[in-house]
Amino acid sequence: MPGQKAAEQDRPQRIILITGCSSGIGAAAARTLRGRDWRVFATARRAEDVERLRAAGFESLLLDYEDAASIEEAAAAVLERTGGRLDALFNNGAYAIPGALEDMPTAALRQLFEANFLGWHTLTRAVLPAMRRQGAGRIVQCSSILGFIGMPYRGAYNASKFALEGYSDTLRLELGGSGIHVSLIEPGPIATRFTENALENFLRIIGQDGIAASVHREAYEKRVARMQAGEKSLFKLPARAVVKQVVHAVEAPRPKARYWITVPTVAMAVAKRLLPTRALDRVLTRAARSEE
Ligand SMILES: NC(=O)c1ccc[n+]([C@@H]2O[C@H](COP(=O)([O-])OP(=O)(O)OC[C@H]3O[C@@H](n4cnc5c(N)ncnc54)[C@H](OP(=O)(O)O)[C@@H]3O)[C@@H](O)[C@H]2O)c1
Numbered sequence: 001m002p003g004q005k006a007a008e009q010d011r012p013q014r015i016i017l018i019t020g021c022s023s024g025i026g027a028a029a030a031r032t033l034r035g036r037d038w039r040v041f042a043t044a045r046r047a048e049d050v051e052r053l054r055a056a057g058f059e060s061l062l063l064d065y066e067d068a069a070s071i072e073e074a075a076a077a078v079l080e081r082t083g084g085r086l087d088a089l090f091n092n093g094a095y096a097i098p099g100a101l102e103d104m105p106t107a108a109l110r111q112l113f114e115a116n117f118l119g120w121h122t123l124t125r126a127v128l129p130a131m132r133r134q135g136a137g138r139i140v141q142c143s144s145i146l147g148f149i150g151m152p153y154r155g156a157y158n159a160s161k162f163a164l165e166g167y168s169d170t171l172r173l174e175l176g177g178s179g180i181h182v183s184l185i186e187p188g189p190i191a192t193r194f195t196e197n198a199l200e201n202f203l204r205i206i207g208q209d210g211i212a213a214s215v216h217r218e219a220y221e222k223r224v225a226r227m228q229a230g231e232k233s234l235f236k237l238p239a240r241a242v243v244k245q246v247v248h249a250v251e252a253p254r255p256k257a258r259y260w261i262t263v264p265t266v267a268m269a270v271a272k273r274l275l276p277t278r279a280l281d282r283v284l285t286r287a288a289r290s291e292e
Contacts, residue, residue: 015082016250017041017075017127019063020093022049024192025142028239029090029246030058036247038088041078045070045093065093065119066111075126086130088138088250091120094160096198098223099206100216101155108205109156116160121167128180137180140249141168142242145188145265148272152288153216153223172257183249186269188262189236199227222292235263 016033020026021042030042030053042053043063053060059081063074078086094116097108124139131137146154147161165184172182202224211220226232245259260266271280 012085013037013039014087014250015039015041015078015085016088016090017043017078017086017123018090018092019043019065019123020045021053021058021060022046024194025187025190025239025242025246026090026092028243029092032240032243032247033250034058036251038250039082041074043074043093063093063123065116065123066114068119068122071119071122072126075123079127079130084130085134086127086137087134088140089124089127090140090142090246090250091123092142094142094157095201096154096157096194097201097205098153098198098227099156099202099210099220100153100214103206103210103214103216104156105205109159112156113160113163116157117163117167120164124171131180132178135179138250138255139168139171139175139180139182140246141182141184143168143184143186145186145262145268147184147186149268149284151284153219169257181249181255182257183255184258185242185245185249186258186260186265187237187242188264188268189231189233190242190262191236191238195227195231199224202227219292226291233264237262 014037016038018026018030018033018040021030022044026042030040034040040058042058042060044050044053044060045062045064047062050060050062061074061077062070064070095112097104097112120141141164143164144157144161146158147165150158168182168184175182206214206220211217214220242261245261249255249259260269271283275283
């Protein structure tokens, strides 16, 4: 319709801030949204990735969730460049440290919470006043199937994503009627650098000595071999499957509170609603054993 087209041409370009754009879902989301005529601020936590993103034509800034000053500076720089406008925030950057909870150093867990949870809060708070002023905005939180299902050796990551789920449910209620929508993206296995990064973290933080001394040694050795082989799964989807739902969350007039992505996420979300905890534990224990 010509009228609709004219209205779209008149609309100011929509603006999004995305974290963790060095690879995987963040990088794919930045490319796709730019292709859909969004003005994309693609952030990364390392200077070399910021340079690479700039060379690829993005407005890119340094943003490390473990460094509160970098979060505040990046948010302020974006708002300054846009005259105080921001239509959407995609909190995405995160990592896992595999390992049994009894082997997980508290300092590593604390640091992971900075990256996967507390930094997200700092950034969300930094952009909310602009969204409040606009009376509109989208906050999209990259959670996981592991945001509502516990799995052995995923405890640190599980805890951070469960925290994010509770946080986002509360935020959605608190922002009800404000025009600002909060959506949780809940992918299962996605083909990115995630497993590679997780393996690196495991070997650095639990370490060969920790593996050798652990009561979980045998399971660890099998898990390392599985991660080295790329954690193959029949159900693994490419990053674009996630990006498709991110696009819905930022563009649809009625974004969903939750986006289930991949067969395991749908199956587990249904199982969690139907099964008593003990029965669900049996299913998850069997799933974990099948991975060894
Ligand atoms: N892949 C999966 O199977 C899967 C499934 C469910 C949910 N997710 C979620 O999807 C999101 C993106 O992960 P991905 O699969 O795209 O993995 P990825 O390829 O490993 O990308 C993760 C991104 O997060 C960044 N990051 C890590 N620590 C950060 C920090 N302290 N501050 C800012 N950014 C940080 C990484 O930067 P560096 O390159 O500097 O490390 C990278 O850009 C995460 O929230 C993850 O939990 C992934």
